[in-house]
Amino acid sequence: MVEDGIRWSIGNGDKVKIWCDKWIPNPETYKVLTPINPLMYNEKVSTLIDKERAMWKFELINSIFLPHEASTILAIPLSSTLPEDRKVWSGTANGVFSVRSAYHGILPTKTKLKDCKIPMEVECDLCEGVEIVGHTFWSCDFAVAVWQMANVKAPGLMANPPNFMDLFWCVMEAKPAQDLEALATTAWFLWNNRNAVRHGETSRIALQIFEASRLYLAEFQTHCSSSNAHQSHVPTLWRPPPLRWYKTNVDVAAFKEQGQYGIGVVVRNDKGQIMGALSKTLPYPLGALDAEAKATEIGIIFSWELGLREIILEGDSQIVMKAIVNHEPGPI
Known part of the structure; x- marks a missing residue:
């Protein structure tokens, strides 16, 4: 049962075979269902990745796979660092095996x-x-x-x-x-x-x-x-970081019709002055949690490129923020 629940999380695609391995986040087999292309039978997932831009090759994927499967692949987030592929447990969101999740999966x-x-x-x-x-x-x-x-x-x-x-x-x-x-x-x-x-x-x-x-x-x-009663949400006001520190805020907006996400990043100093801002569109249909994680990565890289090292990261996703703070595997 444990072996059945293991699949690949894509980093650079060098270890994973397109048609043989479990790597696509579909709820049935985690394997590609598109009929096999004989010329690409032994190809690795890395063939589908533009490594210079750390992005999927959209035209190639759309030409090879069935439409619904192409969309699923394009929705898999890629890190800009293209780490090695790793095996993960499909029963939990962070890829870590637990006995409880194994029973949940049955x-x-x-x-x-x-x-x-x-x-x-x-x-x-x-x-x-x-x-x-x-x-x-x-x-x-x-x-x-x-x-x-x-x-x-x-x-x-x-x-x-x-x-x-x-x-x-x-x-x-x-x-x-x-x-x-x-x-x-x-x-x-x-x-x-x-x-x-x-x-x-x-x-x-x-x-x-x-x-x-x-x-x-x-x-x-x-x-x-009363302590467990529903609590109304109280908006949190922006607070400046400590002296000589910087705060990087990230946010995501979904454009459902276009199948895209927009990402915004703002970096401020301890006086609230804007040190830099960035906005960009992700031209692929990520899930909500994946988009938050991608926005966080972009925010960190942007702050680093500004020459800032003492930064506090702030975003809407508690799951992503806790994964960073606790050095835990993030959602996959």
């Missing part, structure tokens, strides 16, 4: 049971899709209707997230802030409904799922102590 969807050699059809009982985790919780027509009622959004999320935690993190990073308690409660009701249908019961309608989850959440919140 949620018994039909595809997972079939992978375990249990003979069965893999079609969703509520629509015509293939029942994988991402489909059950997000892209199934039934789930879509429920999430619309619950007004839970996850901008930049792929159609079928590999697991529920990918969905959770994407919603957590969304702007404006989403109701995570509603997300968890509604997902629980979706899974219970799926199980009921699987065992011969009649499915509830989407409105019933939404109303039941909302009532359950209201009861839960009523019985919570």
